[in-house]
Amino acid sequence: MMxxxxxxVQALERxxxxxxxxxxxxxxxxxxxxxxxxxxxxQEASAVGVISALxxxxxILTNHRSAxxxxxxxxxxxRLMAEVMGRRDGYCKGKSGSLHISAKELGVVLTxxxxxxxxxxxxxxxxxxxxxxxxxxxxxxxxxxxxxxxxFHESLNLAAVWNLPILYVCENNQWQAFxxxxxxxxxxxxxxxxxxxxxxxxxxxxxxxxxxxxxASQAVAAVRRTRKPFLLETRTYRLRGHFEPDDQSYVDPAExxxxxxxxxxxxLRARLExxxxxxxxxxxxxxxxxxxxxxxxxxFADASPYPGLEELTSDVYA
Amino acid sequence: MxxxxxxxxxxxxLAEEMRRDPTVLVFGEGVATKRRDLVExxxxxxxxxxxxxxxxxxxxxxxxxxxxxxxxxDLLFAPFLTYAMDxxxxxxGKLRFLSGGQFAFPMVVLAQTGAGWGVGAQxxxxxxxxxxxxxxxxxxxxxxxxxxxxxxxxxxxxxNPVLFFTDLALGYTDGPVPEGDVxxxxxxxxxxxxxxxxxxxxxxxxxxxxxxxxxxxAEAGIGAEVIDLRTLKPxxxxxxxxxxxxxxxxxxxxxxxxxxxxxxxxxxxxxxxAFTHLRAPVLRxxxxxxxxxxSFPLEQAFVPQPDAIEAAARRLLGAS
Numbered sequence: 001m002m003x004x005x006x007x008x009v010q011a012l013e014r015x016x017x018x019x020x021x022x023x024x025x026x027x028x029x030x031x032x033x034x035x036x037x038x039x040x041x042x043q044e045a046s047a048v049g050v051i052s053a054l055x056x057x058x059x060i061l062t063n064h065r066s067a068x069x070x071x072x073x074x075x076x077x078x079r080l081m082a083e084v085m086g087r088r089d090g091y092c093k094g095k096s097g098s099l100h101i102s103a104k105e106l107g108v109v110l111t112x113x114x115x116x117x118x119x120x121x122x123x124x125x126x127x128x129x130x131x132x133x134x135x136x137x138x139x140x141x142x143x144x145x146x147x148x149x150x151x152f153h154e155s156l157n158l159a160a161v162w163n164l165p166i167l168y169v170c171e172n173n174q175w176q177a178f179x180x181x182x183x184x185x186x187x188x189x190x191x192x193x194x195x196x197x198x199x200x201x202x203x204x205x206x207x208x209x210x211x212x213x214x215x216a217s218q219a220v221a222a223v224r225r226t227r228k229p230f231l232l233e234t235r236t237y238r239l240r241g242h243f244e245p246d247d248q249s250y251v252d253p254a255e256x257x258x259x260x261x262x263x264x265x266x267x268l269r270a271r272l273e274x275x276x277x278x279x280x281x282x283x284x285x286x287x288x289x290x291x292x293x294x295x296x297x298x299x300f301a302d303a304s305p306y307p308g309l310e311e312l313t314s315d316v317y318a
Numbered sequence: 319m320x321x322x323x324x325x326x327x328x329x330x331x332l333a334e335e336m337r338r339d340p341t342v343l344v345f346g347e348g349v350a351t352k353r354r355d356l357v358e359x360x361x362x363x364x365x366x367x368x369x370x371x372x373x374x375x376x377x378x379x380x381x382x383x384x385x386x387x388x389x390x391x392d393l394l395f396a397p398f399l400t401y402a403m404d405x406x407x408x409x410x411g412k413l414r415f416l417s418g419g420q421f422a423f424p425m426v427v428l429a430q431t432g433a434g435w436g437v438g439a440q441x442x443x444x445x446x447x448x449x450x451x452x453x454x455x456x457x458x459x460x461x462x463x464x465x466x467x468x469x470x471x472x473x474x475x476x477x478n479p480v481l482f483f484t485d486l487a488l489g490y491t492d493g494p495v496p497e498g499d500v501x502x503x504x505x506x507x508x509x510x511x512x513x514x515x516x517x518x519x520x521x522x523x524x525x526x527x528x529x530x531x532x533x534x535x536a537e538a539g540i541g542a543e544v545i546d547l548r549t550l551k552p553x554x555x556x557x558x559x560x561x562x563x564x565x566x567x568x569x570x571x572x573x574x575x576x577x578x579x580x581x582x583x584x585x586x587x588x589x590x591x592a593f594t595h596l597r598a599p600v601l602r603x604x605x606x607x608x609x610x611x612x613s614f615p616l617e618q619a620f621v622p623q624p625d626a627i628e629a630a631a632r633r634l635l636g637a638s
Contacts, residue, residue, distance in 0.1 A: 059385070093418035100416040110384055110421065112409055120373060120405050124381020124389070131343070131363060132386050151404075154374035161369070315419035316454050318477035 006277055011052065011209045012268050013286055015044035018068045019265055020290035021077055022240075024298065025067075025084060025098070029244050034085050037098040040068040042207075042239030045264035046171050047072045049212025050139065050234070053220050057136035059125055060108045061118040064099050065171075069141055073106045077293055078300030087304035094307045095315070107136075116149030118142055119168075123155055126164035130227070137165040137223045145176030147190045159229040160197040166229040167219050171206065173238040178250060194231035206234030207264040239263065319494040324484065327467035327495055328428075329353070332390065334499060335474040336360050339388060342474055346375055346392030346428075376402035376427060380410040383425040383479070390474060395441040396431035396483060399448075410479040411454035422477045423454075426470070432523055432573055433617040434487030439609030442486065442617075444522075444574035449481045450551045450583070456504060457550040459483040461525040463493040465548055468502030476504060485522040485573075507554035509561070513541030516567040516631045519558060519584055521547040524571045524622055531627035541565075542631055550580055555587050562588050566597035567634040573621050576604035598634040603627060 022041050028034035040047065047068030054060070054073075062069045070080060075091070083090025084098040091103045099113040110121045122140035129136055146152060147170055159166050170190040174181050187193070194201025200222060204215040212234055219230045237259035241248045248256070260266075272278040278286075322330065333356060336342045345366035350357050356365045368375050372393050379389040393399055399406070410423040431444050449457045456478050460466045466484070473480040510525065511532050518528040525546045532542035543561050547554065562568050568588055570581035581602035588600060603622035610620050 061381075091418070092416060092420070095418050096416045100413065102413070102417040102420055104417075104420045110381060110409070110413060111417075112413070114404050114408050117377075117404060117409060120377025121381035121384075121409055123374065124378035124383070124387075125385050127378060127382045128385035128387050132341075151373055151377070154369070154371040155377070157369060158371070158374050158378065162366075315415045315417075317456075318414060318422040318424070 007052075008210060008268065008272060009277060011048050011213070012265070012272060013289070014048045014072055015209065015265050015268065016286050016290045017077070017293060018044045018047065018071045020287070020294050021071060021080070021297070022067055024294045026240075026244050028085070028298070035097055036244040037084065038064045038243050039240050040065045042259065042263060043171055043173055043236045044068050045209035045212055045268070046169075046206040046234040046236050049209045050169050050216040050232070052213055053216035054139060055136065056107070057134060058107060059129070059136060059138050061122050061125065061138065061140045062108060062111050063115070063118050063142055063146070064113045065143065066101055066111055067098070070101060070103060070106070070108055073108055075103055075106055075108075077297035081297040081301040082304045085301045086306060087301055088307045089300070089304035093311060095311065116142065116146040116151040119146060119149070119151045119155040122166050123158050123162065123164050126159065126166045127162070129165060135224065137167060137220065139167045139169060141169045141171060143176070144170060144172040144174070144181050144190055147193070148176065148184055156194070156197045156199060156229065156231065160199050163228050165223050165227045167216075167223050168229060168231045169216075170231065170233045171236060172233050173236050175238045175242065177242045189233055189235065191231055191233035199229050199231055201231040201233070203233040203235060206236030207262050207267060209264060209268055236264070237262070320497055321492055322463050322495050323490050323492045324463050324466050325489045327463040328470060328484065331467045331470035331474070332356065333359065335471055336364065341386060341388045342390065343387060344390040344392070345378075347394055349392050372398045372401035373405060376405035377409065379425045379427070380405050380423055380479070383410070383423040384413070384421040388424045388474060390426040390428065392428045394430065396429040396445050397440050397443045399427070399429055399445060402427070406449070406455065406479060406481070407452045411452050414454060423479045424477045426473045426480045426482050428482050428484065430484045430486050430489070432485040432487055433610060433621050436612045436614055436617060438612035442610045444572070444605065446481065446483050446550055447574055447579045450580065451578070454478065456480045456552065457483070458504060458548065459485070459522045459550055460548050461485070461488065461522055461546050463491070464495045465502060465508070467495050468500050469504065469548060471499075471501040472504050475501065480504070483522070487523045504549045505552040505554055506549065507557040508546045508548055509543065509557065510546050511542065511544040513543040513565065515541045515565055516569065516634055517543045517545060517558075517561040517565045518569050518571060518627065518631065519545045519547065520571040521550060521580070522573065524573055527622060527624045527627055528571055530624040531631065534624070534628050535631055540631065540635060547580070553583065553587070555591070558584060558587065559592050562592045563595045566595050567631075568596070569601045569603060569627065569630045569634065571603045571622050571627055573605045575607050576602055577607060579604055601630045601634060603630055
């Protein structure tokens with residue numbers, strides 16, 4: 001009997017939902033019904049593992065590969081789908097599309113598509129938290145590509161000298177748009193750079209949701225206790241291209257095959273079956289449930305009207 | 319009326335607004351070092367030095383503004399804004415719109431520019447029009463101590479990102495400033511001198527050049543109306559059009575380069591809305607399409623001077 005109280009089953013449900021959402025978007029794009037997106041397929045364990053370690057009053061900054069973070073935080077798939085399809089009932093009235101979705105009600109503030117943009121904004125959000133009171137911390141998701149930007153240095157340095165409560169999460173997915181990180185940096189990973197700023201850091205297998213959750217929980221506790229920043233690197237892999245459509249012809253097939261075997265959803269299913277927590281039928285039921293949720297989300301988005309043309313110039317100035 | 323310099327007017331506005339609103343804070347390179355009085359009155363948390371990193375200073379302002387604070391940041395010299403363009407233009411200027419209005423960015427960015435200190439083009443470059451062309455941000459560039467104080471107070475209270483430029487040559491000039499809490503609304507030009515024959519539109523230090531030229535023109539019986547834009551965005555088109563419909567002649571004067579500058583914008587607005595009132599072509603007097611040199615005579619020649627403004631006005635009247 002499946003029990004939804006088991007935290008790893010909840011994680012599988014959420015990861016399956018994220019995968020179904022992004023595969024639905026890819027399908028919609030292929031049929032000309034949605035714009036192309038930057039998916040996070042293969043990175044679901046990182047999103048779910050970190051977000052599940054947060055409290056309701058923590059604030060999140062994310063980037064162009066944000067679907068996992070938003071859905072893990074409890075975003076409504078229908079409103080997300082409506083946003084990506086440019087409809088009025090999207091989280092941002094259809095003005096964001098897939099790339100800059102923020103959802104203030106979920107504490108997902110300030111999504112920037114400029115690589116490293118979220119790093120530039122995070123210290124200010126944490127400064128507000130510090131000066132206006134409250135226990136909440138700030139979590140800033142960025143990729144290994146953003147760690148090559150100058151803003152990475154500026155942000156971590158300022159957060160360290162100002163004692164800002166920020167958990168920096170570098171989702172190292174090995175790819176920086178169309179370039180493998182082996183071509184752009186000699187460092188083995190990103191976490192070691194924390195030491196240069198006098199900051200604590202850690203690296204974790206980003207495809208093992210339990211390991212991510214444990215590492216993130218420890219990091220969150222440290223930030224909450226010390227009110228100082230922490231750099232957590234989740235080592236994962238971008239299983240699809242930079243932007244849909246992308247045939248990934250530039251990807252080494254052997255490397256891709258190795259990481260497909262380490263698909264975080266495949267790993268988690270196998271583990272739950274091996275441990276006798278779920279059987280194959282129950283796993284299929286989780287997948288079917290996610291598909292039904294997506295059918296409803298697409299129907300919701302389809303039924304939502306496009307924004308009125310007055311939205312062309314509304315919300316520009318406060 | 320008090321008598322104070324532009325720099326003192328800026329300091330007074332900062333202190334008054336910090337006293338009035340506990341969410342106002344100020345940070346930047348050397349801010350806490352130079353403004354000890356503010357540190358003493360408001361504490362180190364609200365008056366901060368930063369690393370030499372304009373991008374993260376502006377980004378931190380944007381992040382703080384979106385989540386409840388009202389930051390003022392000093393980026394020192396306008397050309398340094400190139401390091402902060404992403405945070406100002408892509409984040410503060412666009413994320414309110416892109417988020418469907420979920421966030422506001424009440425922040426002020428201070429920067430100095432203009433001829434007068436012989437610092438050359440990497441410290442002196444009038445880039446204000448770049449931001450006029452950027453959605454979601456406002457641009458202010460005053461010319462008198464009273465306007466510096468009153469407009470900075472409004473800029474701090476405004477819920478949008480405001481670029482607030484100080485002309486380097488004006489910092490130590492003084493003038494009358496009203497006592498007390500006087501905020502001057504953004505988006506209102508000032509008619510500094512009335513006249514019926516020609517309209518001189520300007521902002522920042524060249525306003526004073528226009529006033530000198532207007533004085534000389536008056537001696538020759540020519541009535542020049544001088545308009546100080548004060549706020550470049552939103553632009554007070556009503557005041558410009560009212561004047562041009564009266565005089566039929568327009569000279570726009572600024573230190574920034576001509577192509578796609580404020581002069582081009584003002585000329586276009588007049589062409590669109592007051593064409594039939596024009597009795598002569600619109601003239602622009604601007605800095606050249608060149609980096610500013612450090613050498614004093616070259617630096618001064620960069621700026622439209624009173625003689626040239628007077629000559630332009632006379633040309634429009636066929637009275638050269």
